């Protein structure tokens with residue numbers, strides 16, 4: 001059984017079918033990328049899968065349970081976490097506290113309330129701090145734990161955003177342009193991190209404009225154009241697909257790189 005099963009998903013804004021009848025599946029440990037020219041519907045699709053938008057049509061199932069339109073914090077508790085294109089980092093908090101904020105997204109109160117209340121709560125807060133430090137090790141930010149997040153490089157902030165999304169121990173992670181704005185070295189760090197997360201069994205659903213990154217790390221690629229799925233398959237198949245090449249040639253964007261080139 002697939003971990004994520006998207007069936008016939010669609011939504012319209014006014015008369016515009018932003019996403020129309022899109023279906024695909026993601027298995028544990030698999031890296032699936034959604035690509036397509038600007039305005040193809042990638043972010044809208046992500047927003048429907050992660051509960052930010054209520055789909056107009058179709059269904060989303062997580063581990064066999066239908067979760068269509070369920071609120072993002074509830075989905076996070078059920079094992080689906082996401083990052084956003086625009087960083088959702090608290091710049092003035094420390095790196096560690098930003099990850100702790102991820103633990104408390106789905107709970108009432110805050111870590112500060114926990115620290116000041118009952119012993120059981122205090123123990124829970126201590127466990128959360130320990131967990132947060134482990135996550136920072138995983139994204140190679142453990143040495144920066146006590147730094148103010150605003151002082152981090154852009155690539156480090158992107159990894160911090162991923163650490164935050166990992167706080168609730170997701171089974172599937174949706175990454176919206178994790179390498180956007182990153183230089184070549186930072187992109188490579190993100191590349192390694194995504195591969196490591198997938199190797200640990202987490203399913204990855206990725207929207208990314210960096211075609212070299214997509215072609216390098218994806219097991220499966222879903223291509224959207226004008227809201228429709230026009231192709232899907234492994235990187236080599238997709239990069240040779242005439243419909244995909246035509247969709248990219250019609251735009252200013254980088255063409256899909258050939259997976260074997």
Ligand SMILES: Nc1ncnc2c1ncn2[C@@H]1O[C@H](COP(=O)(O)OP(=O)(O)OP(=O)(O)O)[C@@H](O)[C@H]1O
Pocket residue numbers: 013016018036037038039040041042043044045
């Ligand atoms: N909230 C909204 N209201 C109206 N139209 C919207 C809304 N969100 C997206 N759209 C439209 O839906 C279409 C798909 O947009 P979307 O942002 O999902 O594309 P995208 O593939 O993520 O593009 P990009 O690569 O530029 O991020 C576009 O025509 C966009 O203008």
